[in-house]
């Protein structure tokens with residue numbers, strides 16, 4: 001099968017990936033480049049972002065350092081974005097805080113990066129007509145949005161909010177053929193997960209409860225390619241869990 | 255900086271004891287009936303939010319008494 005006929009090919013597509021300086025976003029960018037996409041990658045840490053850029057297959061990729069919790073960061077990215085066929089919002093932060101210790105600062109930090117940044121970036125890209133007809137917008141939520149694990153009050157709320165945003169957005173953009181979907185990973189081996197372990201999460205217990213094992217960034221990247229490619233051209237307003245089977249015993253669609 | 259009494263008050267809030275217990279600087283953390291992973295997480299978050307210090311579960315394992323914890327955080 002030639003590349004042009006491969007329904008999962010991203011050749012000829014320009015894809016923006018946020019959070020590309022680490023973990024899931026990094027791998028999504030690399031995998032997208034391997035199936036032919038031209039990338040615009042973004043993150044806060046310039047060194048790690050350049051490392052990702054160096055790992056991309058092919059030329060002509062663009063790396064933009066920006067803090068998306070600030071409007072200036074969003075502006076910078078939108079200014080150079082040009083026409084995009086895909087957008088992946090993989091930037092995000094997490095921190096375990098028991099509910100009784102939540103304060104306004106914590107809520108603001110979590111929502112700024114996890115909810116407001118992807119919503120406002122999408123808004124600006126749409127207003128500036130940066131997203132091509134038949135483009136695909138992909139949000140990275142989290143299983144926590146449904147499972148609400150201990151001490152994830154703010155994080156789970158910020159990720160559930162994305163689900164609502166995606167559903168409404170998908171209806172509005174459908175007339176332009178622009179699709180909006182969401183991947184909700186369970187636990188994936190990334191620096192974020194290491195941070196959770198440092199922050200007091202019991203990893204052995206999590207691993208024991210995940211029948212197919214903890215996910216790797218590639219597992220999320222492969223699903224992202226599906227959502228970005230024409231293979232999923234009939235799919236919008238869709239939400240999928242990729243969690244190694246962790247949620248099997250949970251009635252999460254209730 | 256908080257004195258030990260203020261620290262103990264914050265510690266009690268962070269751990270969220272269901273059964274009232276008397277906490278003194280010499281109280282041994284592991285002897286507290288409600289000292290579990292969520293309690294430890296509460297202390298990690300308290301350290302970060304109130305004292306601007308990032309500690310891990312490993313740090314907590316090396317701490318014996320409430321006073322040791324006070325020394326570590328303040």
Ligand SMILES: NC(=O)c1ccc[n+]([C@@H]2O[C@H](COP(=O)([O-])OP(=O)(O)OC[C@H]3O[C@@H](n4cnc5c(N)ncnc54)[C@H](OP(=O)(O)O)[C@@H]3O)[C@@H](O)[C@H]2O)c1
Nearest residue numbers: 019021022023024044045068069091092142187188190192
């Ligand atoms: N790992 C998991 O188990 C898991 C599970 C469910 C959902 N997720 C979600 O998947 C996404 C990626 O997570 P990950 O595990 O890959 O985490 P990670 O390794 O910590 O990477 C997070 C990325 O987001 C970027 N970022 C965070 N806040 C930002 C901001 N305000 N502006 C711009 N960039 C920002 C970081 O940039 P810098 O590093 O340059 O600062 C980094 O590139 C997140 O949305 C996370 O919530 C992860």
